[in-house]
Amino acid sequence: MVNGCPTKSVLDYLRAGGRGKGKGKQQDGEVNEKVDSSRNASKKKSAAKQKSKKEEEDVDELNQMVVRILHISESPTAVTVKVSAAVKDVRPYIVCCIVKGMNLRQGNSLKRFLVAQTKLHDEICAKRTTATIATHDLGLLKYPLLYDARPPDTLKIIPLGRKEVKAVDLLRQLQQEAHEQRKQKKRQNVSGLHKYLQLLDGKDLYPCLVDAEDHVISFPPITNSDKTKIKKTTKELFLEVTSSTSLQICKDVMDALIIKMAELNKLSFDSKEVVGSDEETTAVSDHPAEEPTSFELTVLQVKVVDVDGNLKVVYPSKTDLMSSPSNLSIIR
Template sequence: MAADGAVWPELQRAEEERRRELVLQGPGVDERMAGSGEPHPALYSLTALNYLEISQCPSLRSLRPELRSLARLQSLVLCRNGLRSVPGSLGELPGLRVLDLSANALRELPAELSGLAELTTLNLSCNQLTQLPGGLSRCSRLSSINISKNSLEELPEDLYSPSLELLNTIIASENQIQQLSSSIHNLPSLKVLDLSNNKLQEIPYELADCSKLKEINFKGNKLKDKRLEKMVNGCQAKSVLEYLRVGGRGKWKQESAEKSDTNRPASKKKSGKKGRKEREEEEEVDELKQMVVRILHISDSPVTVTVSPLVKDVRPFIVCCIVKGMNLHPGNALKRFLAAQTKLHDDVCAKRTTATIATHDLSLLKAPLQYDARPPDALRIVPLGRKEMKAVDLLRMLQQEADEQRKQKKRQNVSGLHKYLQLLDGKDRYPCLVDADGHVISFPPITNSERTKIRKTTRELFLEVTSSTSLQTCKDVMDMLIIKMAELNKFTFDHKEEEAGSDGENDATSDPSVNSSASPELSVLQVRVVDAEGNLKVVYPSKTDLTSDTSHLNIIR
């Protein structure tokens, strides 16, 4: 259909209702753009919009300069399309705070992008960029930038500017970056830096001057300093930064040895080359202790998932597995795990548009499970923190809450489950995971069930990832989730937190054996997903899954 044909019904409704949020996504929208490669021009007359999302439309190749007319936009999400270029008028949106151009076919960006003075979040990941536009230092409110999975050979000097005093996150993994400038210390708020899988040979010592830096990732770089290479692959950020702070290998070893000698009783001190060498080897073994994930085979699995043919046109892809050994009881372990899941949803799952994660207490669900799609008024669930209700009533309630939030807070963006409501727009059936007793335990991408909610006392977790994009997307997200769980479990083990119910949960029924862990090792049990006739669709993890180049992760199959 030509771009100037009949006005799309979504655009017409948005105009009539003066909507401030609009989401266009999926095959139906994509089909209408197949000929022109762009949305209907009526889009640019929706001047009340402050949130616009066009996603999962490979036919979308360009936008018109009239984009500047959407002057009230605060968030523009154009992810997983076929964009080859964006107009310079993009830089004329005065209030734009969030710009997501991830997973397109962009080779370059207009210089006018630097005119976005209010921009706080910029996602350019999964494109074909070889350089970034100049002048990013003028985006003085920028706090997060994701440029991973491109073809960048360097980070522009603008990105190290002291004027970016709010910049706290730089994700630049999987590029061709050869050097990190010593000017990195100019970023006082930097907390997260990911330059994994690039071509770095050195890490500047000035990085240690970033006082707020908490998370770093330099894995997959062939560093000249082999000691440092081992450390970035297996140590906590604190150890790496301390190594850089004292000036590298020689000084670090000297200070470590002196510290060891100072703390060791005189009668037990070792002298000479042999003593120092043994101490250095002991320190290296301690620092490079690997995380272990053991794969248990499907013959031991108590769960099988059967996929209904009805999910084909709704959310067709699902992978599942069981994880044992995750210690959620000590201190803030459970809170850290839930926070990590939320971060994965926001980042790699593109705010649940590409995939959704669900976690369950295995002991609270009854197998076998069925992945089904049901009409909104036939799907009943006990949502987290709520009473049982129909899906149609839940969504209506969430929409009312979202509207109320807008009125009370006088803003257009809402939080919680409310921001995912548009993902089900136009669906005649909703996806759900149902246990053997007929209880809906998951309603992606909205919520899990209170029936199978994980708690501090949870000992075995059932993990589920669903997607409308691809099976590989599910597997990639599950890989990242398990790796993150291994990291969190090791952190909990290493820090020996108190066994306190810090989140206020009632732990009266806790098993004493839950309260401590002799090892941070995780076991991942395969789960089979089959079709209605019992034919295998997928088993996770297979031999090709969990093959991360994370060198400090030891996978035992």
């Protein structure tokens, strides 16, 4: 090769490192360029993913709801509900809790809450056939409370929007109203409380929640008492779910109610509606406007015991509110 080739060609050959080396270096350079390009693309893709993830986390944080559970041992004024033996064959299951931090003053917050409660009654409560929700202004309650069953002619209540009446007379009034409603609308279906009357058919005793002064504050599945009705000024709520079906249904309904309350509270906080803009409830103008400082709800446990003080259920327990949505943080 030395004899047959020009000196320059030989020197170029040796400088390249021998047969095929020059070409190999060129190929290696191309491979390295491809690897670098691939790495850059991978880094860009990773950065894009991280950015997308951060954006999702920011959105989740904006939508995040918080429910803090306060245990009975941490509450100096823990509320206990005693259950009489009389409810066993009538409507034996009850679950209760207290919710603080619910903002009902803001705009249409109260109306939205009442609409949500009605929707839960129609859906998860199967039109009150499996369970019934009752909400009370905690500040108007006189506890301890008793869950009892009483004869229709001795059970007295001040129904929402009505005067005090015996249960037997209330049902008679509602039945008469239902009859008039059918005649006027010329159809079989009725609305309001009238559609729940058949749920008490054949009962010798009617279930009721009674306060320390022996006032009936709840008559499930028909009505609550006007004495403990929630208003825009209500700051702390006493929640009650009763059922003739099962204790688990009471817990499921209460879970759904608290999750919905957390959603509504977050909505009210974010919307910044004018305090007291809803005409539904009076007595708001007597109080100065209060801007909510947080959408966090606090749920206080309530114990339900039998007449001897033996624990029947405490809500919420460690196993409650376990299937809450991903954007709801439960602080136990």
